[in-house]
Amino acid sequence: MELSSKTEERVRIVTVRDARIDAAVAIEFKDAMRTETADGPDLVLLDLSAVEFIDSSGLGAIVAAMKHLAPPRKLALAGLTPTVDKVFKLTRMDSVFSLYATLDDARRALAV
Numbered sequence: 001m002e003l004s005s006k007t008e009e010r011v012r013i014v015t016v017r018d019a020r021i022d023a024a025v026a027i028e029f030k031d032a033m034r035t036e037t038a039d040g041p042d043l044v045l046l047d048l049s050a051v052e053f054i055d056s057s058g059l060g061a062i063v064a065a066m067k068h069l070a071p072p073r074k075l076a077l078a079g080l081t082p083t084v085d086k087v088f089k090l091t092r093m094d095s096v097f098s099l100y101a102t103l104d105d106a107r108r109a110l111a112v
Contacts, residue, residue, distance in 0.1 A: 001016075001018055001021075001025045001028040001029045001032050002016075002017035002018055002032075003015065003016055003017065003029075003032045003033065003036050004017060005036040005037075007040055007041060008107075009041075010041045010042070010043060011041055011043045011044070011045050011107075011110065012036070012037060012040040012041050012043070012044045012045070013044075013045045013047060013103065014033065014036045014037065014044060014045070014046050014047065015047040015049075015050070016029075016046070016047065016048055016050055016051050017050055018050065018051070019050060019051060019052045019053065020051065020052065020053045020054070020058070021051055021053075021054045021055075021057075021058030021061060021062070022053065022054065022055040022057055022058050023055060023057035023058075025058075026057040026058055026060065026061040027061075029058070029061045029062075029065075030061045030064050030065060030068075033046075033061075033065040033068070034065075034068055037065070037068070037069060037073075042072050042073045042074065043073070043074055043076065043110065044069060044073065044074070044075045044076070045075075045076050045077075045078055045103070045106050045110075046062070046065070046075060046076070046077050046078070047078050047079050047103055048077055048078065048079050048080050048081070048084055049078070049079030049080075049081070049102075049103075050079075051080075051081060051084050052081055052083060052084070053083060053084070054083075054084050054087050055087075056091075059087060059088075059091060059093060062075075062077070062097075063093075063096075066096075066097070074098075075097065076097065076098040076099075076100065076106055076110065077097050077098070077099050077100070078099075078100040078101070078102060078103045078105065078106040079100075079101070079102055079103060080099060080101075085099070098110075
């Protein structure tokens with residue numbers, strides 16, 4: 001599971017470089033997210049624009065990453081492809097996470 005991150009002002013942007021977040025990589029994803037977000041700003045923006053597929057294990061891994069951050073830190077998601085967006089809507093996780101069409105939309109909405 002390949003992730004990259006950068007800090008811009010008051011936000012840590014973590015970009016997923018793989019096309020899938022599924023059972024095969026869920027644990028690796030959680031570990032990588034912990035590493036990438038161990039320190040830094042209170043807002044973490046997860047860029048999912050390269051992710052074409054996510055299953056329930058992948059969704060659970062993203063929820064675990066959110067819980068790991070715990071207050072006062074927050075996790076928002078950006079760049080969901082249509083397939084990934086559908087999974088979030090079907091599971092009603094779109095009511096749990098702040099979702100943005102693009103990184104630029106997230107930056108504007110979150111004023112970062």
